[in-house]
Amino acid sequence: MTESARLSISNLDKAFAAPVLIGVNLTIARGEVHAIVGENGAGKSTLVNILAGNLQKDDGEISLDGNIYEPQGPRDSYAAGIACAAQELSSIETLSVAENISLRALPKKKFVIDIIDEGALNAKALKLMQRVGLQNIDPTSSTEALSLADRQLLEIAKAISFDCQLLILDEPTAALTTPQADHLHSIVADLAAAGTSIIYISHRLDDVLAVADNVSVLRDGELVVTTSTKQTSVPDLVGEMTGRNQTTATERRDRVSDAGVVLDVTDLTTGDLPHAINLTLKSGEIVGLAGLAGAGRSELLSALFGLVPLTGGTVRRMNNGAEHAVLNAGQAVRNGIAYLGEDRQSMGLFPGQSLLTNMMVPGSVDTKTLQYIDKKRERADGARFVEKLSIRCNNLAQDIRQLSGGNQQKALIARWLHRDSDILLLDEPTRGVDVGTKNAIYDLLIRLRQKGKTIVMASSEIDELTTVCDRILVLSDRKLVRSFERSDFSEQDILAAAFSEFTASVDNQSTSTSRVASPQR
Amino acid sequence: MNIWHSIRRHAEDNFILASLILLILFFGFSSDNFFSVITLTTILNQLPALTVVTVGMTLVLIVAGIDLSVGSVMGFCAAVVGVAAVAWGLPLWMAFLMGLGTGLICGAVNGLLVAYLSLPSFIVTLGMLEMARGLAYMTTGSQTTYIGSQIQSLALPLPGIGVSAALIFAIVLVIAAQLVLTKTVLGRYLVAIGTNEQAARMSGIDPRPYRLMVLAVSGALAGIAGIFNAAYLGSADPNAGIGLELSAIAAAVIGGTSLMGGRGSIIGAFAGVLIIAVLQNGLAQIGVSEPTKRLITGAVIIIAVLIDRWRAKHASAS
Numbered sequence: 113m114t115e116s117a118r119l120s121i122s123n124l125d126k127a128f129a130a131p132v133l134i135g136v137n138l139t140i141a142r143g144e145v146h147a148i149v150g151e152n153g154a155g156k157s158t159l160v161n162i163l164a165g166n167l168q169k170d171d172g173e174i175s176l177d178g179n180i181y182e183p184q185g186p187r188d189s190y191a192a193g194i195a196c197a198a199q200e201l202s203s204i205e206t207l208s209v210a211e212n213i214s215l216r217a218l219p220k221k222k223f224v225i226d227i228i229d230e231g232a233l234n235a236k237a238l239k240l241m242q243r244v245g246l247q248n249i250d251p252t253s254s255t256e257a258l259s260l261a262d263r264q265l266l267e268i269a270k271a272i273s274f275d276c277q278l279l280i281l282d283e284p285t286a287a288l289t290t291p292q293a294d295h296l297h298s299i300v301a302d303l304a305a306a307g308t309s310i311i312y313i314s315h316r317l318d319d320v321l322a323v324a325d326n327v328s329v330l331r332d333g334e335l336v337v338t339t340s341t342k343q344t345s346v347p348d349l350v351g352e353m354t355g356r357n358q359t360t361a362t363e364r365r366d367r368v369s370d371a372g373v374v375l376d377v378t379d380l381t382t383g384d385l386p387h388a389i390n391l392t393l394k395s396g397e398i399v400g401l402a403g404l405a406g407a408g409r410s411e412l413l414s415a416l417f418g419l420v421p422l423t424g425g426t427v428r429r430m431n432n433g434a435e436h437a438v439l440n441a442g443q444a445v446r447n448g449i450a451y452l453g454e455d456r457q458s459m460g461l462f463p464g465q466s467l468l469t470n471m472m473v474p475g476s477v478d479t480k481t482l483q484y485i486d487k488k489r490e491r492a493d494g495a496r497f498v499e500k501l502s503i504r505c506n507n508l509a510q511d512i513r514q515l516s517g518g519n520q521q522k523a524l525i526a527r528w529l530h531r532d533s534d535i536l537l538l539d540e541p542t543r544g545v546d547v548g549t550k551n552a553i554y555d556l557l558i559r560l561r562q563k564g565k566t567i568v569m570a571s572s573e574i575d576e577l578t579t580v581c582d583r584i585l586v587l588s589d590r591k592l593v594r595s596f597e598r599s600d601f602s603e604q605d606i607l608a609a610a611f612s613e614f615t616a617s618v619d620n621q622s623t624s625t626s627r628v629a630s631p632q633r
Numbered sequence: 634m635n636i637w638h639s640i641r642r643h644a645e646d647n648f649i650l651a652s653l654i655l656l657i658l659f660f661g662f663s664s665d666n667f668f669s670v671i672t673l674t675t676i677l678n679q680l681p682a683l684t685v686v687t688v689g690m691t692l693v694l695i696v697a698g699i700d701l702s703v704g705s706v707m708g709f710c711a712a713v714v715g716v717a718a719v720a721w722g723l724p725l726w727m728a729f730l731m732g733l734g735t736g737l738i739c740g741a742v743n744g745l746l747v748a749y750l751s752l753p754s755f756i757v758t759l760g761m762l763e764m765a766r767g768l769a770y771m772t773t774g775s776q777t778t779y780i781g782s783q784i785q786s787l788a789l790p791l792p793g794i795g796v797s798a799a800l801i802f803a804i805v806l807v808i809a810a811q812l813v814l815t816k817t818v819l820g821r822y823l824v825a826i827g828t829n830e831q832a833a834r835m836s837g838i839d840p841r842p843y844r845l846m847v848l849a850v851s852g853a854l855a856g857i858a859g860i861f862n863a864a865y866l867g868s869a870d871p872n873a874g875i876g877l878e879l880s881a882i883a884a885a886v887i888g889g890t891s892l893m894g895g896r897g898s899i900i901g902a903f904a905g906v907l908i909i910a911v912l913q914n915g916l917a918q919i920g921v922s923e924p925t926k927r928l929i930t931g932a933v934i935i936i937a938v939l940i941d942r943w944r945a946k947h948a949s950a951s
């Protein structure tokens with residue numbers, strides 16, 4: 113008797129306005145880790161949503177362990193043993209971490225009527241949180257205060273909270289640092305060894321080759337190839353994804369030596385950054401912020417943009433001889449500073465509004481509040497960015513919610529490019545963006561630098577920083593610990609610096625737990 | 634094709650207008666005198682106060698707020714106009730300014746509390762609803778104050794034009810507000826704030842002054858409505874505007890404004906005002922009793938929102 117495959121998909125079709133999945137065939141065995149890769153908008157998340165019961169297929173057949181599987185809603189997918197960690201995080205902010213993890217099946221006990229068994233709830237949560245690497249967070253704390261990376265881990269904890277046959281991870285590592293991602297990959301390997309099948313979607317192709325047994329490439333909704341990860345390579349995958357050979361020739365000119373200072377930060381402290389930070393930014397440079405999760409990269413960027421009140425020190429913006437203190441976001445924007453937040457859903461997007469509106473919201477530099485909008489010019493600008501960043505959309509009027517995650521991210525980058533700001537503060541700018549466009553964005557950043565713009569970017573991918581940055585600042589446990597010049601970039605040294613304060617404080621437990629306990633302001 | 638596309642889009646946009654025309658035709662044919670001059674002037678005369686209040690309400694709803702105090706504020710402002718003109722013997726224009734100023738102050742108080750103390754607009758304006766009504770009674774000694782025929786000229790049709798100055802003002806306001814909302818940066822900021830306040834803040838837009846502004850504008854417009862109401866009645870009635878906030882919300886919602894913020898149209902809201910006015914008068918004309926009238930009006934509001942939802946879903950699917 114031959115064992116039937118865990119998941120078998122044949123001739124799957126799905127269309128919105130245009131076809132998104134076309135005749136997809138896919139088979140996944142028990143205990144197999146199967147990666148799916150493809151450009152932004154290729155249809156990966158749509159496939160996931162069909163399996164998770166959030167969307168209905170138009171045509172085709174899906175079977176699970178030999179039985180026809182036609183979910184009408186997410187409930188059916190749990191019943192069938194499918195767990196899914198979605199690309200967009202779905203934690204409910206007002207509930208505790210433990211409640212979020214077990215929302216689907218809250219443990220109950222009898223007390224006149226059925227009530228929630230708090231003890232069991234938190235114990236279960238703690239176990240799962242230890243497993244995914246959230247051990248130093250209190251399960252009863254509210255989800256609101258969690259960082260994006262922690263929320264992503266929470267999403268994974270939620271997915272593995274019940275014994276599933278098929279686990280779907282849609283870009284699980286997009287917000288994770290390398291050590292966190294490595295830890296996740298060991299969990300994936302454990303689950304697979306225990307017989308769980310896993311669908312693993314990612315734009316980090318190195319990861320894909322490391323964790324998956326097989327990989328399928330989706331291109332424009334068609335599954336073009338499925339191969340063993342042993343028989344392919346990153347360039348091969350990129351070639352299959354794009355249908356052309358990748359050309360990356362980023363010409364890098366030397367920096368102007370007498371570049372002027374554009375932002376001067378002295379002794380900056382905030383509620384989240386207790387140790388004084390000093391740095392100066394010059395025009396025409398790209399500065400990277402490296403660090404582990406919770407190192408304070410996002411906190412520093414938001415402080416530079418004036419989003420959090422300073423508890424000490426100053427942020428001064430030098431602009432053609434004039435000097436302004438940056439006290440709030442409005443002033444920052446007026447003084448030519450742009451900020452791209454790490455969580456596009458809550459910090460960037462205007463859901464329900466068009467792609468065009470989303471790209472144009474802060475307006476161009478000379479925008480005044482009581483001013484007519486030149487719609488024609490806007491549409492022309494919008495079309496230019498769609499072209500430049502290869503944003504996949506039906507038209508500029510399309511609701512931003514209908515764009516794939518990576519394309520939403522590109523729209524937000526376009527927002528600040530359109531603004532033509534002098535200083536760009538970018539928190540994980542390529543989060544969820546496919547390889548091809550990533551390179552296009554790097555090119556763009558370097559071209560902006562050539563034009564004299566200043567870019568500060570935080571990233572959890574060190575190789576991304578070493579590719580584009582002129583210097584890299586490393587934060588560790590909310591301290592600025594080291595600065596590397598381009599000539600002495602080394603991934604090992606950067607990683608070591610990122611760990612330095614954390615290892616130092618292992619014996620001094622209070623420091624690392626205080627980060628968790630202190631509420632975010 | 635391009636032209637066909639734009640015709641279809643207009644037909645979709647003007648769904649509310651189409652319903653309005655259908656409604657008018659329906660009453661026109663089922664009642665002998667619906668098309669009469671008297672009916673039309675009755676309807677038009679009722680419009681200005683509700684229209685200006687609805688414009689303010691729509692702006693507040695777009696930034697995901699709500700203003701429940703407009704009816705009371707209108708009553709209070711009408712009372713102030715009456716007392717200023719009669720008891721204090723001020724010239725009418727000064728009484729008007731005082732009415733307008735009263736509305737502006739009420740709205741600004743709402744706005745300051747909502748924007749700068751981060752209180753929910755529902756609660757703040759509910760409080761203002763009670764306070765302004767109390768003040769209206771206190772100002773007038775709970776009596777209707779007769780102002781005189783001079784003020785009524787504002788609400789009477791202008792010779793040669795056939796509509797009142799108040800109505801002309803209301804229509805100009807609708808057009809201006811629609812232009813601001815759809816064509817200016819300010820309008821886009823309001824929509825952005827109503828859609829995702831945090832994202833707006835991170836785009837460098839401070840939501841607070843805008844929240845303050847829309848509530849202050851809503852209050853000022855309620856003040857103008859108070860003037861129109863006093864002009865229409867020729868007197869200041871401290872009970873004026875009871876329940877007006879609900880009509881304004883209904884009109885805005887019929888016109889496609891979302892209570893969740895971020896979506897709204899002033900022209901649509903004006904069509905909503907017309908639908909409510911036509912419905913009420915038409916039903917009265919064909920002899921429907923008061924309770925039935927309310928039943929039907931309520932049902933129409935719900936049906937309008939249902940159709941709007943369905944259309945929105947349909948539009949995004951195709």
Ligand SMILES: Nc1ncnc2c1ncn2[C@@H]1O[C@H](COP(=O)(O)OP(=O)(O)OP(=O)(O)O)[C@@H](O)[C@H]1O
Nearest residue numbers: 128152153154155156157158514515516517518519
């Ligand atoms: N509700 C919708 N209506 C119309 N089009 C949609 C809708 N949802 C998704 N699409 C389109 O379907 C295509 C595939 O989207 P999907 O989210 O599956 O891409 P993806 O491969 O996950 O991309 P990413 O890597 O950016 O996450 C996109 O072009 C997107 O615009």
Ligand SMILES: [Mg+2]
Nearest residue numbers: 157199516517
């Ligand atoms: Mg996706």
